[in-house]
Amino acid sequence: MSRYGIDNLPYGVFSRPRGDRRIGVRLGSTVVDLAPLGGLLAAPTLNPLLEAGRPQWTETRRRVTEYVSGTTGRIPLSEVTLHLPFEVADYTDFYSSEQHARNVSQILRPDSPGLPPAWRHLPIGYHGRSSTVVVSGTPIRRPSGQIAEGVYAPSERLDIEAEVGFVVGVPGRRIRTAEFAEHVFGVVLVNDWSARDxxxxxxxxxxxxxxxxxxxxxxxxxxxxxxxxxTEPVAQDPVPLDYLLPAGPAFDIRLAVDWNDTRVATPPFAAMYWTAAQQLAHLTSNGAGVRTGDLYASGTVSGPARDEVGSFLELTRNGAEPVKLTDGSLRRFLLDGDRVTISATAPGAGGTEIGLGEVTGTVLA
Amino acid sequence: MSRYGIDNLPYGVFSRPRGDRRIGVRLGSTVVDLAPLGGLLAAPTLNPLLEAGRPQWTETRRRVTEYVSGTTGRIPLSEVTLHLPFEVADYTDFYSSEQHARNVSQILRPDSPGLPPAWRHLPIGYHGRSSTVVVSGTPIRRPSGQIAEGVYAPSERLDIEAEVGFVVGVPGRRIRTAEFAEHVFGVVLVNDWSARDxxxxxxxxxxxxxxxxxxxxxxxxxxxxxxxxxTEPVAQDPVPLDYLLPAGPAFDIRLAVDWNDTRVATPPFAAMYWTAAQQLAHLTSNGAGVRTGDLYASGTVSGPARDEVGSFLELTRNGAEPVKLTDGSLRRFLLDGDRVTISATAPGAGGTEIGLGEVTGTVLA
Structure with missing residues (x-):
């Protein structure tokens, strides 16, 4: 049973050699070109569809489902190039896994190992750089920088962060948690590459x-x-302030992190403390607006077990406890040539398990 | 002698009632419409000009100077609406005034009042939100948020930060300090409104x-x-790492901060520790690219004197020492209805003093 059946139909942007960019949906290991449907789907990015809003999203999904069921035109994934599916407006990243926040505090700030003071009161976040959001498969050149006082050099502690990202369709400000699904179109997987030094x-x-x-x-x-x-979100203590209630839906997305050919972790998104609806409500609670194409990520997903963590900082205790890959080699942080793939599955609304694709990248020197 | 004479000619985007957006230059208290020159200047934003690069910038300035000298077509500023002159890609903000960083540490972290550990080694910065960059004159609605544990309310400590912003024209990565002027088109004034609570x-x-x-x-x-x-940048100790050298030019921009009708501070940009060239080199030193329309701000400009600070946090010592305005009223932070205007002048390349315009905003409840 494919996890990319008729109940899933995720949207992407693809091209064939010397062809233009077109919107398609994934069906099994093929792509169905949606350009023939015209309108919002005859575009080189998802942005026009994102902007159209929930009623159009529902109607478009109905039409696409019908079209895909009837067409025999399918292009093997191996014959297409996949592109960044939408133009990223502002990119924001949260820090909403309690286990991750505790792990980071213990590892990096052993003198003050608790959660940051505001952590249980609001979803802590920060703004990131939109221009360097890239599609899965893009090689990741090891960054250089000041890795210590007086030392400019390639990072020696290159890491990943396995996250879930939410794609904003409809602009808004002071968005209530109950309005989450009116503004958010869908979900991607995110690897927030991080140079720990x-x-x-x-x-x-x-x-x-x-x-x-x-x-x-x-x-x-x-x-x-x-x-x-x-699914139901986790219980929150203390009870959040009104503008963060109701907590909104949670999603039982099960991530998997492969370091080269070794599965090193399976982070559970259902364990996140703050929900995506609360993150969006918080982000816009001061009057700031979100735009079509805004991307906000959950923060590193880490569960309580050692093999449920979403970063190598946590997996190897900042390098102190190397992991052994299936080829017998040891790793503390990423080596040149290493490949990391984050994939995920989740219970689908249609009752079957669906796939969320994967985000992969290989480290270049 | 106007500070907006033929030696200045700053670019903006204006419209007349029911008219479209056009590029113009300021001449005295008028605007000269540049759309008749066509090409890069027949656009509704500066982005095409920004993208064109230094040789085009020089040639365009030559043509504009010639055109402006010959034309009698001038529109009074009072008859136009001014718009955000370019589409902001990524927005970054630095923290490069030593005096400001010291003041903030002393006021907010009296237990550790020194500079942050890396402060003299690199220009510390962070990413901000592009979608909420607005043009001067846009009313500023007082933000609400968690102003303390358990309290969601309008900010009671609304503040300003007087800064200088640099507008990136030509994309690039790993930009050397000596290449600063090949990538940066020009300068704006920035007010980074801040809710201290x-x-x-x-x-x-x-x-x-x-x-x-x-x-x-x-x-x-x-x-x-x-x-x-x-002008010459300030001496730096320790000597920065190679990728931050030479420090590049400094600019003797003299800012002025008016709180309603009272001039409360005159921050000296020449006192900044890190230069704009070093900020750009640092920003791109890890391999990240900048794009046309990127805006990066200097960080709050503060000089050593009490009336040279670029924030009210510093001016009133976090509200402990209110300032008296010319109408006799006292201020700790911004009240509803208050208006803040940051303006600036600088020695011009042509030998005369030039104006950098102003950035103003009124606080709404």
Missing amino acids: IQAWEYRPLGPFLAKSFATSVSPWVVPLDALAT | IQAWEYRPLGPFLAKSFATSVSPWVVPLDALAT
């Missing part, structure tokens, strides 16, 4: 900057919210 | 987020680098 030296007091701005990879398939089953 | 509660460990994302105002006139005289 650069980060440790630069981050006080304004947060991460060059440690994360060199590349953020996203999966090429945007899974519509309509395709995903929802 | 929101900031204090949210900023650990990822930096400011909602405290600054609600609005960033910029002046409507982009002064070309060509119009500005350069």
Whole structure:
């Protein structure tokens, strides 16, 4: 049973050799070209569809489902190039896994190992660089920077962060949690590549900057919210302030992190403390607007078990406890030539398990 | 002698009632419409001109100077609406005034009042929100947010930051300081409105987020680098790493901050520790690219004297020492209805003093 059947139909942007960019949906290991449907689907990016809003999203999905069921025109994935599916407006990243925040505090700030003071009161986040959001498969050149006082060199502690990203369709401000699905179109997987040595030296007091701005990879398939089953969010203590309630839906997305050929972790998105609806409500609670194409990521997804963490910082305890890959080699952080692939599955709204594609990247020297 | 004479000619985007957006230059208290010159100047934003690069910038300035000298077609500023002159791609903000960084540390972190550890080694910065960069004159609605644990309310400590912003024209990565003028087109004034209570509660460990994302105002006139005289940067100790050398030009821009009708501060940009060339080199040193329309701001400009500071946090010592305005009223932070105007002048490349326009905004409840 394919995880990319008729119940899923994630949207992407593809091209064939010397062809233009077209919107398609993934069906099994093929792409169905949607340009023949015209209108919002005859565009080189998803932005016009994103902007159209929930009623149009529902109607378009109905039409696409009907079209895909009837057509025999399918292009093997191996024959297409996949592109960044939408133009990224502002990119924001949160920090909403309690286990991740605790792990990072314990590892990097052993003198003050608790959660940051505001952590349980609001979804902490920061703005990232939009121009370096790249599609899965784009090689990741190891960043250089000040890795310690007086040392400008290639990062020696290049890491990943396995995250789930939410793609904003309809602009808005002061968006309530209950309005989440009116504004958010769908979901991608995100790898927020991070240079831990650069980060440790630069981050006080304004947060991460060059440690994360060199590349953020996203999966090429945007899974519509309509395709995903929802679940109950985790209990929150203390009860959040009114503007963050109700918490909104959670999603039981099960991530998997492959370091070369070895599956090293399976982070559970259902364990996240703050929901995507709360993140959006918080982001816009001060009056700031979101735009079509805004991307906001969940923050590193980490569960309580050692093999459920979404970063190598946590997996190897900052390099102190190397992991052994299936080829017998040891890893502390990423080596040149290493490949990381984050994939995910989730219960679908249609009752079957669906795939969220994958986000992959290989490290270049 | 006008500070907007033939030696200045800053570019902006204006419209007349029911008219379209056009590029113009400011001459005295008038605008000269440049659309008749066609080409890069027949556009609704400066982006095509920004993208064209230094040789085109020089040639365009020559043609504009000639055209402006010959034309009698001038539109009074009072008859036009000024717009955001370019589409902002990524927005970045630095923290490059030593005096400001010291003041903030002393006021907010009296237990560790020195500079942050990396401060003298690299220009600390962070990414901001592009979608909320607005043109001078746009009213600023007081943001709400978590101003303390358990309290969601309008900010009670609304502040300004007087800064100088640099507008990137030509994309690039790993830009050397000596290449600064090949990539940067010109200069605007920036007010990085800041809610200090929101900031204090949210900023650990990822930096400011909602405290600054609600609005960033910029002046409507982009002064070309060509119009500005350069000066020597301040001495740096320790000597920066190679990728930050030579330090590049400095600019003797003299800012002035008016709180309603009272001039409360005159921050000296020449006192900045890190130069704009070093900021751009640092920003791109990890491999991240800049794009046409990127805006990066200097960070709050503060000199050593009490009346040279670029924020009210510093001016009133976090509200502990109110300032008296000329109408006799006292201020700690911004009240509803208050208006703040940042203006600036600088020695021009042509030998006369030039104006950098102003960035103004009125606080709404």
